[in-house]
Structures are given as C-alpha cells and as structure tokens.
Amino acid sequence: xxxxxxxxxxxxxxxxxxxxxxxxxxxxxxxxxxxxxxxxxxxxxxxxxxxxxxxxxxxxxxxxxxxxxxxxxxxxxxxxxxxxxxxxxxxxxxxxxxxxxxxxxxxxxxxxxxxxxxxxxxxxxxxxxxxxxxxxxxxxxxxxxxxxxxxxxxxxxxxxxxxxxxxxxxxxxxxxxxxxxxxxxxxxxxxxxxxxxxxxxxxxxxxxxxxxxxxxxxxxxxxxxxxxxxxxxxxxxxxxxxxxxxxxxxxxxxxxxxxxxxxxxxxxxxxxxxxxxxxxxxxxxxxxxxxxxxxxxxxxxxxxxxxxxxxxxxxxxxxxxxxxxxxxxxxxxxxxxxxxxxxxxxxxxxxxxxxxxxxxxxxxxxxxxxxxxxxxxxxxxxxxxxxxxxxxxxxxxxxxxxxxxxxxxxx
Amino acid sequence: xxxxxxxxxxxxxxxxxxxxxxxxxxxxxxxxxxxxxxxxxxxxxxxxxxxxxxxxxxxxxxxxxxxxxxxxxxxxxxxxxxxxxxxxxxxxxxxxxxxxxxxxxxxxxxxxxxxxxxxxxxxxxxxxxxxxxxxxxxxxxxxxxxxxxxxxxxxxxxxxxxxxxxxxxxxxxxxxxxxxxxxxxxxxxxxxxxxxxxxxxxxxxxxxxxxxxxxxxxxxxxxxxxxxxxxxxxxxxxxxxxxxxxxxxxxxxxxxxxxxxxxxxxxxxxxxxxxxxxxxxxxxxxxxxxxxxxxxxxxxxxxxxxxxxxxxxxxxxxxxxxxxxxxxxxxxxxxxxxxxxxxxxxxxxxxxxxxxxxxxxxxxxxxxxxxxxxxxxxxxxxxxxxxxxxxxxxxxxxxxx
Numbered sequence: 001x002x003x004x005x006x007x008x009x010x011x012x013x014x015x016x017x018x019x020x021x022x023x024x025x026x027x028x029x030x031x032x033x034x035x036x037x038x039x040x041x042x043x044x045x046x047x048x049x050x051x052x053x054x055x056x057x058x059x060x061x062x063x064x065x066x067x068x069x070x071x072x073x074x075x076x077x078x079x080x081x082x083x084x085x086x087x088x089x090x091x092x093x094x095x096x097x098x099x100x101x102x103x104x105x106x107x108x109x110x111x112x113x114x115x116x117x118x119x120x121x122x123x124x125x126x127x128x129x130x131x132x133x134x135x136x137x138x139x140x141x142x143x144x145x146x147x148x149x150x151x152x153x154x155x156x157x158x159x160x161x162x163x164x165x166x167x168x169x170x171x172x173x174x175x176x177x178x179x180x181x182x183x184x185x186x187x188x189x190x191x192x193x194x195x196x197x198x199x200x201x202x203x204x205x206x207x208x209x210x211x212x213x214x215x216x217x218x219x220x221x222x223x224x225x226x227x228x229x230x231x232x233x234x235x236x237x238x239x240x241x242x243x244x245x246x247x248x249x250x251x252x253x254x255x256x257x258x259x260x261x262x263x264x265x266x267x268x269x270x271x272x273x274x275x276x277x278x279x280x281x282x283x284x285x286x287x288x289x290x291x292x293x294x295x296x297x298x299x300x301x302x303x304x305x306x307x308x309x310x311x312x313x314x315x316x317x318x319x320x321x322x323x324x325x326x327x328x329x330x331x332x333x334x335x336x337x338x339x340x341x342x343x344x345x346x347x348x349x350x351x352x353x354x355x356x357x358x359x360x361x362x363x364x365x366x367x368x369x370x371x372x373x374x375x376x377x378x379x380x381x382x383x384x385x386x387x388x389x390x391x392x393x394x395x396x397x398x399x400x401x402x403x404x405x406x407x408x409x410x411x
Numbered sequence: 412x413x414x415x416x417x418x419x420x421x422x423x424x425x426x427x428x429x430x431x432x433x434x435x436x437x438x439x440x441x442x443x444x445x446x447x448x449x450x451x452x453x454x455x456x457x458x459x460x461x462x463x464x465x466x467x468x469x470x471x472x473x474x475x476x477x478x479x480x481x482x483x484x485x486x487x488x489x490x491x492x493x494x495x496x497x498x499x500x501x502x503x504x505x506x507x508x509x510x511x512x513x514x515x516x517x518x519x520x521x522x523x524x525x526x527x528x529x530x531x532x533x534x535x536x537x538x539x540x541x542x543x544x545x546x547x548x549x550x551x552x553x554x555x556x557x558x559x560x561x562x563x564x565x566x567x568x569x570x571x572x573x574x575x576x577x578x579x580x581x582x583x584x585x586x587x588x589x590x591x592x593x594x595x596x597x598x599x600x601x602x603x604x605x606x607x608x609x610x611x612x613x614x615x616x617x618x619x620x621x622x623x624x625x626x627x628x629x630x631x632x633x634x635x636x637x638x639x640x641x642x643x644x645x646x647x648x649x650x651x652x653x654x655x656x657x658x659x660x661x662x663x664x665x666x667x668x669x670x671x672x673x674x675x676x677x678x679x680x681x682x683x684x685x686x687x688x689x690x691x692x693x694x695x696x697x698x699x700x701x702x703x704x705x706x707x708x709x710x711x712x713x714x715x716x717x718x719x720x721x722x723x724x725x726x727x728x729x730x731x732x733x734x735x736x737x738x739x740x741x742x743x744x745x746x747x748x749x750x751x752x753x754x755x756x757x758x759x760x761x762x763x764x765x766x767x768x769x770x771x772x773x774x775x776x777x778x779x780x781x782x783x784x785x786x787x788x789x790x791x792x793x794x795x796x797x798x799x800x801x802x803x804x805x806x807x808x809x810x811x812x
Contacts, residue, residue: 010605010607013605013607013610013611014605014606014607016607016610017605017606017607017609017610017611018606020610021606049605049606200428200429200430200431200432203429203432204431204432204435207432207435212417
C-alpha cells in the first residue's frame with residue numbers, strides 16, 4: 001500500500017516524454033539563464049510527479065544551498081570562516097544523516113511536515129500530494145552529496161560565487177535527480193553557460209546510451225531480479241543455489257544501477273552535457289583498488305576529493321586512516337547501519353592489504369593472462385562476499401554467511 | 412571494453428549528421444509500427460489462480476498485458492450475458508498462495524443461475540483485487556456500454572465509503588489520459604497523469620504494439636463531481652490520535668499504518684484462520700472511518716453510479732459483501748459497518764430507476780454458513796452464499812422482464 005520504492009523507470013519514462021517538448025525549447029532559447037530556468041522547471045516538475053512535497057522540499061533546499069554558498073564565499077577567508085563552513089556542512093548533512101539513523105520515523109515526520117507546508121502554499125497542490133503514496137525523500141542522498149561538493153569547492157576556492165539560478169539548475173538537473181550519478185558542478189557548468197550545443201553526434205550517442213541503459217535495466221536486470229530471493233531462501237536452498245543466487249544478484253545489482261547511470265548520462269548527452277562515467281566494468285577489475293575506481297565512480301571521486309586527500313591519503317603515516325575513513329564515507333552514504341560499518345571495514349581492509357602489497361612490490365601472482373584472469377576472479381569473489389552486508393541487516397547477514405559453507409542451508 | 416567503446420563500435424566512425432539521427436529515428440518508428448501490425452492480438456489472460464470454464468471471459472486488461480482485447484459479448488436469445496464486477500471478496504484469497512480448492516463465487520453463482528434458466532449463462536468477469544470505488548465506477552461505464560443482460564457488482568464494505576483509497580492508482584496511469592481531461596477535472600488530470608502516460612496513450616492509438624488504449628477507462632471525464640475535492644473532509648481525531656495528522660486524510664492514514672506496522676512486530680503473526688493480524692487491524696481501522704456523509708467522495712460517486720445505471724437501462728444488481736460476525740469484537744468498526752449498510756439501504760430507497768437493486772444485508776443464516784479469514788472480510792468457505800445470490804439475482808431478473 002505504501003510505495004517505498006518509487007519506480008525509477010517511471011521517472012525516466014516521464015523524462016523521455018518531457019524531453020520531446022524540452023528539446024526544441026532548449027534549442028530555441030537563446031539566453032543561457034532561460035535554458036537554465038527551463039531545466040530547473042523540468043526538474044521541479046519531475047519531482048512534482050513523484051510527489052509535490054518533494055518538489056517543494058528540493059526547491060527550498062537548493063535555494064538554501066545557494067544562500068549558504070554565498071555565506072561561505074564571503075566568509076571563507078575571514079575570522080570564523082572555518083566555523084561557519086563546518087556549521088553549514090552540518091546543516092546540509094542533518095536531513096540525510098537523520099534519515100539514515102532514524103529511518104521510518106524520519107520519513108513519516110518529513111512527509112507530514114512537507115505536506116503541511118504545501119497545505120499553506122496551495123490547497124489543490126496539497127490535495128494532489130495527499131494522493132501520492134511515496135513517503136521517502138527520494139534522491140536525498142544524491143542531492144546532499146552534490147550540495148556538499150558545491151560548498152566544499154566554494155570554501156577551498158575552486159568555485160566562485162554562483163547566482164541562485166545556477167545553483168538551482170545544478171540542484172534540479174533532471175537526469176540525475178533519482179539515481180545519480182553524483183555530478184560535480186563543473187560537469188554541467190560549461191554547457192549551462194554557453195549556447196545550446198545540440199549536435200548530431202551527441203544526440204546519437206545519447207539515444208544509444210539511453211537504449212543501452214534501458215536494455216540493462218528492463219531486459220537483463222529484470223531477468224535476474226529474482227536472484228534477490230537468495231537472501232530470504234538460503235535456509236531451504238542447496239549450497240550451489242546459494243552461491244549461484246549470490247553471483248547472479250551481484251550482476252542484477254550492477255546491471256540495474258549502471259543501467260540507470262547509462263540512461264542519465266545518455267539523456268544529458270542528448271542535451272549536450274557530457275557527464276563523467278559512473279561505472280567502468282567493475283567486475284573485471286584486477287584488484288580491489290581498481291574495483292573502487294570503476295564502481296559508482298561519482299561517489300568514489302567525491303570521497304577521494306573530500307575525504308581521502310584531505311585526510312592524508314597520499315602520506316605514508318596517515319594513508320591507512322584515510323583509506324578507512326574514505327570507505328566509511330562510501331559505506332555510510334548508503335545507510336548508517338552496523339552492516340554498512342562492516343561493509344566499509346571489510347573493503348577498507350581489502351584496500352589496505354592491497355596498498356601494503358603494492359608498496360612493497362609483492363606480487364603474489366606472476367604476470368600473464370591466466371594470472372590476470374585469476375586476479376579478476378579473486379577480486380570479484382572478494383566483492384561478491386560483501387554483498388550480503390550491502391543488502392541485509394548485520395544479524396541476518398551473519399546468519400547468511402554460514403550457508404555459503406553449507407551450514408544452515410539444505411546441503 | 413567500456414560502454415562508450417561499445418557504442419562507438421556500433422555507431423562506427425563515419426560523420427554523424429542530423430540525417431543519421433533522422434535515419435535512426437525513422438527506422439525505429441517503422442520497426443515499432445511493423446511490429447504492431449504483425450504481432451497478433453489475444454484475449455486477456457485470466458488470473459491464473461481463479462478457476463474458469465467455457466463461457467467465462469476475463470474482461471480486465473491487466474497492466475503489462477499488451478496486445479490484448481476483451482472479447483465481444485455473445486448475442487442471441489439463448490444466452491444470458493452476465494457481467495460481474497468485483498474484487499478480492501469473491502474468491503478464497505488464500506487459495507492463491509497455498510491451497511488447491513480454488514473457489515470463484517461468480518462462476519458458482521452463474522452455474523446455479525443456469526439451473527433455473529433455459530439459457531446458457533456467459534460470465535464476463537471484471538475481477539480486480541484491491542478494486543476501489545473509482546475503479547468500480549470506470550469499469551461499470553465500460554460494462555454498461557456493452558449492454559449485457561445483467562451486471563452484478565460486489566461492493567466491499569470496508570472500502571466502499573472510504574476516502575483514503577479511492578482508486579488503485581496504477582489502473583488509472585497509462586490509460587486514456589486524454590479522456591480524463593475536462594475543465595472540471597483538471598486537478599485530477601494533473602494529479603494522476605504524467606508526460607509518459609500522455610505519450611504512450613497517443614502513440615498507442617496509432618501504434619498499437621506500444622500499449623493498447625484501455626476502453627474500460629473511457630468517459631471518466633463524464634463524471635459530474637470533483638473527486639479530489641471530496642477527499643478533503645473536516646479533520647476529526649479519533650481517541651489517541653494526534654490532531655496534527657489524524658487518520659482522516661489518506662496520506663496520514665497510510666503513514667499511520669506503516670508506522671504502527673513497523674512498531675508492532677507481532678502484527679506479522681498469523682491468526683488461527685491464516686490471515687495476518689496486520690490485515691485485520693487495517694480493515695478494522697478502515698471500517699471505523701467509513702465516511703457516509705453526502706459530501707463524501709463515495710457518496711458523490713455512488714450518486715454518479717446511480718445516475719449512470721438509470722440512464723443506461725441495463726439491469727444492475729449491487730450487493731454488499733458479507734462481513735464476519737466477529738466484527739462485533741470491534742465496536743467502532745461494527746458501528747462503521749452499520750453506517751455503511753444504512754447508507755446502502757438509503758441508496759436502494761432513493762434509487763433513480765427500477766433497473767437496479769442495492770442489497771445491503773445478507774440474512775444472518777446465510778452469513779453464518781460462511782467461513783471468514785482472519786481479517787473478517789475475505790472468505791475461506793463461501794457456504795451457500797452462491798445459492799442465495801443466485802436466488803436474489805433470479806428474483807431481480809424476473810422483475811426486469
């Protein structure tokens with residue numbers, strides 16, 4: 001009855017249909033600010049289709065972020081600038097962290113509060129919102145990290161003062177609202193400032209990329225979606241079924257997530273925006289560091305820029321701490337649970353071992369195709385074994401793991 | 412190989428011009444049109460958990476069942492065409508999951524009707540679980556337009572006078588969105604339609620492989636009242652509820668169900684009849700909040716239904732599905748049920764035509780023969796409800812001759 005999982009496909013179908021109107025308008029509008037406004041309005045409308053309260057919340061959030069950007073810009077070099085900066089970061093993080101910690105009670109309070117705000121704005125809008133069943137702040141994690149990135153870059157001087165419409169354009173950029181990637185402002189800045197750069201090449205590439213994404217999500221991932229049953233049926237399943245289910249699930253997860261990224265990147269390219277890649281064949285990585293450089297790359301890049309480097313990832317004394325905190329940032333971005341703590345620790349351990357072996361130039365395996373294939377296999381297995389932590393609470397994951405060696409399964 | 416490399420490999424390296432874009436799009440459209448021409452249509456698939464027999468036809472186009480067309484009603488004096496609009500109260504729900512003795516009340520009643528008629532009874536089933544009043548109304552519009560000999564409508568007492576859940580939203584999505592729009596219904600139009608629903612609706616009209624227009628949703632725009640407007644009722648907090656978010660509004664209602672569901676792990680338990688306590692609790696909550704005031708969504712919609720049936724001249728037999736006598740264990744819900752029954756009685760007394768009947772109460776002896784599930788609404792064993800309904804429908808049909 002309650003829709004916790006708004007269908008991302010519906011979002012992209014709406015974006016597709018909307019683009020038929022949006023594209024000629026975008027091409028015809030001459031002033032850059034008008035095109036930015038068009039994109040912002042499109043993003044707000046797509047949020048309205050999910051639930052009017054989300055539209056109101058995100059528009060308000062990005063107006064506030066624009067104000068914060070101003071404050072940081074003008075206070076960064078002044079007394080108490082650093083304190084202002086940290087206070088603002090905390091403010092931006094609070095909704096997301098509260099959601100991750102409190103879960104459903106937060107969702108309910110968030111929904112009630114935003115719904116009541118809408119009642120004050122417009123009764124018809126409120127009535128429409130009443131009929132929407134989605135009760136989670138969809139896209140909040142992605143929006144929060146995009147806002148943080150913008151503010152951090154302003155503080156360190158990499159971004160100048162941005163007008164409100166530029167911040168709103170970045171915040172409401174339609175293709176990335178639902179499932180990312182966590183784009184940087186620079187990825188959309190150039191195109192938003194110049195004239196519409198619609199090209200046949202970009203159009204064709206974008207269309208094919210969207211088609212690729214749709215095939216991944218609607219054909220391949222859809223066919224593998226049943227594999228999620230392994231996390232509930234492992235007790236009655238034979239050993240090989242549990243392993244097979246786990247392997248298939250990793251592919252479902254990748255195809256689904258990377259498919260949505262393909263669609264978002266493709267849509268952006270149709271309009272002339274060239275977003276950075278979000279996945280690069282992660283399951284064919286030869287080591288765990290390579291894996292994290294090719295899996296959800298926009299999140300990894302965010303963590304590298306804003307955690308790994310500032311925490312001394314390139315200094316020998318602090319590198320391991322930096323690795324651990326980077327992995328924790330990535331893990332806890334998904335959810336603040338014990339399972340995600342374990343997930344972050346597990347991968348940090350893998351990365352630290354890999355870093356140690358690399359620094360000491362210890363090659364366990366010789367060079368060569370067969371050895372590389374084995375490296376890929378070992379890395380994939382290492383990643384696969386962390387998936388139960390990603391999708392199950394810790395207590396259930398701890399029940400699940402013994403079934404991988406036949407304890408508790410039907411074997 | 413990166414995705415980008417694969418795309419480059421497919422597209423090749425020749426100059427990519429706007430002509431290329433046009434060519435790709437043209438071939439895509441042509442392919443879709445050709446696929447639409449050569450993909451055969453088929454009849455809607457019946458729910459596989461419901462029993463069937465020759466002469467029983469599934470009329471509901473389910474979401475995702477493309478290329479389907481409901482069958483035409485059979486003609487001739489030797490056939491009694493009976494349409495039956497209902498939800499989950501007409502079959503033994505749990506059989507869907509773990510039982511083999513599947514029972515479908517409309518078929519059993521049609522069989523009994525045949526015993527009393529010389530004519531063969533064809534059953535055209537519009538069965539849809541979670542059917543709400545707006546769904547019933549739109550389906551009735553479709554059934555009436557086919558001019559059957561009789562339409563039977565099962566009304567679920569829990570949801571009938573309820574403003575919290577007025578339609579199963581996905582049934583409205585992607586379904587003739589153009590017909591939803593009138594100047595009087597712009598709010599509903601904005602509220603439930605999306606760019607993709609418009610796109611696929613219009614494309615589907617010309618390229619049927621995309622999605623078939625769903626005729627049973629037609630003419631919803633003819634409804635005379637503002638559905639959403641009637642959803643806003645004065646806020647009235649029940650005891651123990653926060654006045655900030657009482658259960659009188661749909662959103663708060665569902666939020667509350669979700670919250671208390673989460674906070675009561677024991678609600679996942681099974682009752683002795685096999686139905687979950689959670690379902691029972693929700694249905695009791697729903698019945699307590701039956702809103703039968705004349706301005707309510709349900710009351711205004713039922714007035715529209717009354718008018719529709721009277722104008723059509725098609726005989727329509729409405730009956731309120733029975734509820735377990737155990738409802739008395741929940742006094743507030745029992746009060747709600749009584750309000751619903753009185754409201755349906757009033758519909759019968761004030762109906763606009765003699766071609767309809769509203770049956771609000773089923774005799775206690777008949778109700779006692781029924782074995783209900785743990786949620787008090789869904790039925791495990793139907794007792795002689797089929798025979799009783801066949802008798803009443805027969806009586807009604809005789810008055811229509």
